[in-house]
Amino acid sequence: MEDLKKLIRDVPDFPKEGIIFKDITTLLKDGAQFRKSVDALAEHYNPEEIDLVLGIEARGFIFGAALAYKWAKPFIIVRKPGKLPAEIENEEYELEYGTDAIEIHRDAISKDQRVLIVDDLLATGGTVAAVTRLVEKLGGKVSGIAFLIELGFLKGKELLSKYDVFSLLRYQ
Amino acid sequence: MEDLKKLIRDVPDFPKEGIIFKDITTLLKDGAQFRKSVDALAEHYNPEEIDLVLGIEARGFIFGAALAYKWAKPFIIVRKPGKLPAEIENEEYELEYGTDAIEIHRDAISKDQRVLIVDDLLATGGTVAAVTRLVEKLGGKVSGIAFLIELGFLKGKELLSKYDVFSLLRYQ
Numbered sequence: 001m002e003d004l005k006k007l008i009r010d011v012p013d014f015p016k017e018g019i020i021f022k023d024i025t026t027l028l029k030d031g032a033q034f035r036k037s038v039d040a041l042a043e044h045y046n047p048e049e050i051d052l053v054l055g056i057e058a059r060g061f062i063f064g065a066a067l068a069y070k071w072a073k074p075f076i077i078v079r080k081p082g083k084l085p086a087e088i089e090n091e092e093y094e095l096e097y098g099t100d101a102i103e104i105h106r107d108a109i110s111k112d113q114r115v116l117i118v119d120d121l122l123a124t125g126g127t128v129a130a131v132t133r134l135v136e137k138l139g140g141k142v143s144g145i146a147f148l149i150e151l152g153f154l155k156g157k158e159l160l161s162k163y164d165v166f167s168l169l170r171y172q
Numbered sequence: 173m174e175d176l177k178k179l180i181r182d183v184p185d186f187p188k189e190g191i192i193f194k195d196i197t198t199l200l201k202d203g204a205q206f207r208k209s210v211d212a213l214a215e216h217y218n219p220e221e222i223d224l225v226l227g228i229e230a231r232g233f234i235f236g237a238a239l240a241y242k243w244a245k246p247f248i249i250v251r252k253p254g255k256l257p258a259e260i261e262n263e264e265y266e267l268e269y270g271t272d273a274i275e276i277h278r279d280a281i282s283k284d285q286r287v288l289i290v291d292d293l294l295a296t297g298g299t300v301a302a303v304t305r306l307v308e309k310l311g312g313k314v315s316g317i318a319f320l321i322e323l324g325f326l327k328g329k330e331l332l333s334k335y336d337v338f339s340l341l342r343y344q
Binding site: 009011014015021023025028029030031032034035038052055057058059061062063065066068069070071072073074075076077079082083084085086105108 | 181183186187193195197200201202203204206207210224227229230231233234235237238240241242243244245246247248249251254255256257258277280
């Protein structure tokens with residue numbers, strides 16, 4: 001995976017001073033390596049044990065959709081408030097200052113369906129924890145949570161300790 | 173393509189009264205048909221004549237990433253303002269009231285690279301026209317524009333008449 005790590009660009013002071021942003025656009029721009037990264041995520045799972053692939057807006061759509069396409073699995077989406085047109089469930093989560101929320105269509109998941117949650121990056125884990133609550137509210141089971149990148153020093157994995165969390169690239 | 177059309181849900185009065193929203197989440201939820209829709213878009217193109225696949229935030233990421241994955245092509249993204257961390261180009265476009273903008277990384281495209289632009293839905297075409305300006309500002313060539321859905325009555329195709337525009341599902 002060291003080849004892939006070399007393609008992640010560090011952008012200092014984005015979105016604010018003191019943060020080093022992990023930019024994945026430099027990886028996506030390498031077609032063979034983008035494909036390899038999706039295939040490497042896929043290898044961690046048995047697709048027969050997954051009913052739905054869930055992508056979190058917006059970069060989670062990139063890896064989630066590619067995985068769903070690869071496996072010919074249903075792709076369901078979690079979006080920011082006000083974007084989904086039909087009946088929704090909403091979950092709030094805490095930010096450094098204040099709260100934010102995410103939404104899912106109520107008909108996205110049927111009872112006992114096994115859901116693989118996909119996002120590009122695990123930081124503090126607040127958003128993804130809210131996604132697990134949405135999945136469970138709708139009667140689904142979280143069969144795994146897949147990230148391209150994990151920022152280990154932010155300890156997001158601890159918040160998600162109930163689940164099988166897999167990240168392709170880890171930074172301590 | 174009539175099978176696919178049956179999977180698109182009409183949601184009346186979203187995002188506001190009088191609009192009938194074409195909801196693609198009901199298509200995405202059918203894994204085999206999602207795959208078929210991506211493959212049907214792909215069939216329209218010769219991948220040897222495409223250097224980069226470009227997805228427009230957010231739903232364009234879904235079909236764009238799946239196509240890029242299928243072809244093992246570079247995937248580049250156009251995002252809403254303030255989301256891309258490195259040096260960007262910005263283009264404004266007009267809304268019914270006021271203006272909005274989109275951004276691309278300056279290093280996303282090299283001179284003369286052939287770009288396939290992908291989005292889920294062609295309405296008035298204002299956003300996609302701005303994307304074509306971004307591509308050309310960076311020295312790229314628009315080799316095609318692919319949509320899952322075209323709302324013919326909004327005449328977006330006229331705004332994009334310089335380009336090869338292909339839509340899988342058309343509504344008059």
